Amino acid sequence: MVARFTENPIIKTQDVAPSRPDMVVEGALNPGVFSFRGLTWLLLRIAERPVQVAGKVTFPIIGADGAVKILEFEEGDPDIDLSDPRLVKYKKTVYLSTLSHLGLVCSEDGIHFRSPDFIPGKIFGEGTMETFGIEDCRVSQIEGRYYLTYTQVSEHGVGVGLMSTQDWAHFKRHGMILPPHNKDCAIFEEKINGRYFCLHRPSGIGLGGNYIWLSESDDLEKWGGHHCLMHTRKGMWDCERVGAGAAPIRTPKGWLVIYHGADETSRYCLGAALLDLDDPRKVIARSEKPFMEPTAEYEKKGFFGNVVFMNGHLVDGDELTIYYGASDKVVCGARTSISGLLAKLRYF
């Protein structure tokens, strides 16, 4: 039912130039997707780390002056915990092993991508809320403007940032729109009953969990009416974490939401849910089984294996083209049909 591109992975780490000569690209992953000037665009998350030196553990952060700073620990230090490749834990302090920025690539055919030649094409973290980088950007096109919701990471926590642009050369930064701990924010591309809506994924502590929530706004900057929409499900493929993919897709049956679910082994799969067109607080249907699981070699092994993670897709009639991160390392593509996804849902 899902046809992976035969060209997968379509973007590998070696296809992306590092931002500095002393950095290595560890991952080109989790792209936002949009159409602009007749081309297909991916807004990649580019995760970099310093060229590693024997005997040292080094990782980058953005300093108070806005420049990248390399922090360094001794490799043998008993206070360092590197058990999760994504993190550097030192005593009670947590850092990321890589620093991510966003990078644009474009394509005529949606398969072969290149760097753009008429815009800068790189977006870096700025300010105190983004010192550990910016990640996993969703792009929603609303009233002729592109709205980018992305993960802001810093010592202060993990929240959702918003920026917007019309020309992809000039950006307005709207600050943090959802406070920690929050990720996976996708804004609906049209108003419902006069209001903007978004999906997002706050995390509970003790009570609650990693669930998908729905919120409302009048201006896209300030959000309220937070409502819990979809839980994880015990004993299923999405038992530990769920999070929205890209902007929900309007279909005659309802808003189709592609979402990721992870189980207790952090295996990430893709499923779908359907929300009422007039009242998106109502979940009408949901996948019993994932429609896409990490089965290809490049999905099972990488920087963090057994992951298919989707935060961008293109709709063309009934055809849905999914661009997804595989194993937190590379970008892949796959095609499926919207009617096929709708037919496989379990209606409540």
Added chain:
Amino acid sequence: MVARFTENPIIKTQDVAPSRPDMVVEGALNPGVFSFRGLTWLLLRIAERPVQVAGKVTFPIIGADGAVKILEFEEGDPDIDLSDPRLVKYKKTVYLSTLSHLGLVCSEDGIHFRSPDFIPGKIFGEGTMETFGIEDCRVSQIEGRYYLTYTQVSEHGVGVGLMSTQDWAHFKRHGMILPPHNKDCAIFEEKINGRYFCLHRPSGIGLGGNYIWLSESDDLEKWGGHHCLMHTRKGMWDCERVGAGAAPIRTPKGWLVIYHGADETSRYCLGAALLDLDDPRKVIARSEKPFMEPTAEYEKKGFFGNVVFMNGHLVDGDELTIYYGASDKVVCGARTSISGLLAKLRYF
């Protein structure tokens, strides 16, 4: 420097009637404070649990129909964890041992309180976000209306709810204004540069911590511009958690914020901080040591001991009257001076 009321505790659990005959009041604590019709008012958190039956562990939640429902486990069940008196943990699911609602009491002298006779005086949780109760309400008076920010607790998580009233008989419910995991929200009582501001306490997972944040709004319902204001401090009395008390107090030197800090043993003390009058993102000064610690017997022992927790105060010139929860059990009062608090801060 802080003069506790000689009458402390001024409200004990036996002073509050349970909401049903089969319930026991376990705590009357953490009051919001305000003036109304020439009286001093406390909006208590009233924590109740069912009369316990031998061999059973019972606790209340609010059911889908809005009525209180008693859940029950066998006492000897090896899957039950009651090590924290505030929680009932069953396998991976967490419940609260008590169900809280809010209750009004009023006073002529600010020391002796009684139930009001002209308004209902009880506010219960409503809807799916409040099935485990409502807690720890701050009251801000803004443009002639009272705004109540409180903790909404449910299986979906812990967030900040807002309701408002003019007459304390009719309430408008504005929904959840800050998504999980969030508590300790206090709204400034006047606009700054044309916008409303609040303090709140989101919690980080892995990255970040239990820090005080500042946010902005145009309508008090939808919030954005989330900014991390104050961290916990390693090795100090506020090393594990900090959270704002009531609405910041305007002084000529800046906005005075009374906040609670907890250490790694969950000992809760009170300290203060000062924010720039025109730009509350700037922290000008902060307490090195708490100005109030749990030292009295009723502060050291109770439902959850070694706690002084403040979410309501009254300002009268230089005199600050603090109403606080002691040991998650009773309400106490204390007086101090604003100039004295300001003089003891460490300016940066």
